[in-house]
Amino acid sequence: MSAETDVLIVGGSVAAVRAAEAISRHAPAVRVTMVSDEPHLPYERPPLSKTALDGTLDLSALTYPSVAGLREHGVEFVTDTRVTSLDVEGRTVSTTAGDITYGAAILATGCEPIFPPMFRQLPDVFVLRRFQDAVALRAAVADRRKSVAVIGAGFIGGEFAATLATVGRPVTIVDLATKPLGRFGDPVASEYAALHRDSGVTLVLGDAVTGVEDAEAGRVLRLASGATVPADVILLGIGVRPSTGWMENSGLTLDNGVVCDSTLRAADGVYAAGDAVTWPNERFGATMRIEHWTNAAEQGRAAGINAANAVTGLAPIDCVTVPYFWSDQHGVRIQFSGFIRGDEEIVECPGPGGSLYLYAGGDTLHGVLAFERRAEFVKIRAMLRRETTVGAARDILSVGA
Ligand SMILES: Cc1cc2nc3c(=O)[nH]c(=O)nc-3n(C[C@H](O)[C@H](O)[C@H](O)COP(=O)(O)OP(=O)(O)OC[C@H]3O[C@@H](n4cnc5c(N)ncnc54)[C@H](O)[C@@H]3O)c2cc1C
Missing domain, CATH: 3.50.50.60 (FAD/NAD(P)-binding domain)
Structure with a gap:
């Protein structure tokens, strides 16, 4: 394990991998070290609950395909090593295998089950x-x-x-x-x-x-x-909590996760990404923490670019996402996109092949949830990238998928 690196990524899952991918594309000369306490290279979690019981869970098939290329590119993957503390001013972390000094860090330690x-x-x-x-x-x-x-x-x-x-x-x-x-x-x-x-x-x-x-x-x-x-x-299956205990003496603000600004910056030279992050998402004018794969991936990319920019002296970008999840149960795909506060009117949109619900805050569309109805869902999800109306979503539905 190197004692010094340009960008240190703590965590070894989707946010971490997407961060490493973004850095290798955006700033190929920047050295990256990824430290995870798991014994494996980064792998996909969603199949863990979905893979048929008569099938096998094959770790090599679950491992992110980009890992091999990132390794060739020079990304250092350190496994079975827990990061135990963070010294923000000294730009150093302590791990179970020794200290690492960094130029910028990305905290992507996700969540742990209750x-x-x-x-x-x-x-x-x-x-x-x-x-x-x-x-x-x-x-x-x-x-x-x-x-x-x-x-x-x-x-x-x-x-x-x-x-x-x-x-x-x-x-x-x-x-x-x-x-x-x-x-x-x-x-x-x-x-x-x-x-x-x-x-x-x-x-x-x-x-x-x-x-x-x-x-x-x-x-x-x-x-x-x-x-x-x-x-x-x-x-x-009663929920998870952010894996931020190891950051407790770091001086970072921890409040339902590690609190970041709109660029995912938690402190000087420290960015964060994934399930453990609370940040203001400017698309919805709300501060949120999201526990879903796509958000972790999108945040990983943004944090990767921003950490590389911090090292190379470029300005950070905002992280703006439209939260999304999917879940596969009994052969039915359930998908949601958007951000709801709980006081929306729920508009049922009958149609063939499943059900689809729009979440209306007045005329504004806050979200969409569908059981199947995949083609229509995809279109409405795309519309949600910008502020849009319930009427515009209904127009899409009446035209058909
Ligand atoms: C079984 C299962 C099924 C899922 N299915 C879906 C789905 O269908 N759709 C969907 O949208 N989402 C799904 N999710 C959620 C999705 O997988 C998570 O949102 C995503 O994994 C979050 O990624 P992350 O990188 O933020 O953190 P995590 O995946 O939680 O990874 C954090 C990593 O950091 C490591 N770590 C933690 N603390 C330390 C430390 N101190 N030092 C070093 N390493 C540390 C952990 O070991 C882990 O490798 C599922 C999750 C699970 C568990």
């Missing part, structure tokens, strides 16, 4: 974030006699439940909320719940897990209502 204490000492309880998590979880559910409970009806839990249901495995999702994906409104919550129920997933909503008990027929979750749910294997 693992409540009540589950920590128990066997066969999993989170799903890293490759090893997926390998361990898939090994645990390989025995078809084992019951599986997913706690949390969000995307990770929903996707893994769908992966199980697809091969005919019984699975129960338990969620405290009465409406899964409730922040997208009642019609979306109902449709999401129906998608799971119609595909064989048992949904227990509006009930809290109060304990885990061993029963005669196997382990169960005890719920606040008194009900029990079979749970030989438990997947916790």
Whole structure:
């Protein structure tokens, strides 16, 4: 590991890779070192919850294709090494393998899953974030006699439940909320719940897990209502939090992630990108933190350019994105684009092949969510790059995809 570099990237996932790609294109002479605490080269996370149980998770197939070229270009990939602290003034980080001094740094340490204490000492309880998590979880559910409970009806839990249901495995999702994906409104919550129920997933909503008990027929979750749910294997899908603990003594502002300006600058010579970042997104005039792949990729690119510019003395660019996610469950692609505050009117747009909802703030279009309806979704997503109206989106729909 080099003790000195031009741009140091902390983290080894999509934001980090896109940053390295941007630097190698934008400023090829700039030296880049990427330090990750994972034992692997950067790989895609989305397939970890979606890959069919009768298929195999192949790490080499998941590894970002650009990694080989970046290595040839001279990017130094340091794995299995944790960055433990940051000295902003001294432009130095400490790692488990020694110190590194940098010209500019990009913090791309993403998020880590929430693992409540009540589950920590128990066997066969999993989170799903890293490759090893997926390998361990898939090994645990390989025995078809084992019951599986997913706690949390969000995307990770929903996707893994769908992966199980697809091969005919019984699975129960338990969620405290009465409406899964409730922040997208009642019609979306109902449709999401129906998608799971119609595909064989048992949904227990509006009930809290109060304990885990061993029963005669196997382990169960005890719920606040008194009900029990079979749970030989438990997947916790109750959310993530920014991996910023290691920055605590750095002097950076940490508040729901590392707080950056519109150029993703957190401090002099320090940029950040990805799930761990809170920044003002000028497209929506709002400060936000986004936990989705495309945003991490887009921020990685912007932070890469800005870190290289900091080294070469050029001005930074703003990072402006239209948040987007996709999720694949039970053969249905769910996609959202935009930014909603929760007080929008939800406009249902009936049409063949799925459902599509527009989020209206007065006449202004704030977002779009679709179950399938892919061609129409793509067009409306593109419109959202600029401020647009609900009427303009409806015109697209009436013309047809
Ligand atoms: C199973 C799964 C499925 C998903 N599916 C979708 C999907 O379908 N659609 C979608 O939009 N999004 C999806 N996501 C979310 C998407 O993968 C994330 O938004 C994206 O990975 C965020 O990238 P990131 O680079 O910001 O951080 P992360 O991917 O969280 O990576 C952070 C990296 O930093 C490393 N790190 C952390 N702390 C340190 C440290 N102190 N020192 C060194 N290294 C450190 C971590 O080990 C990791 O390599 C999914 C996520 C998961 C887990």
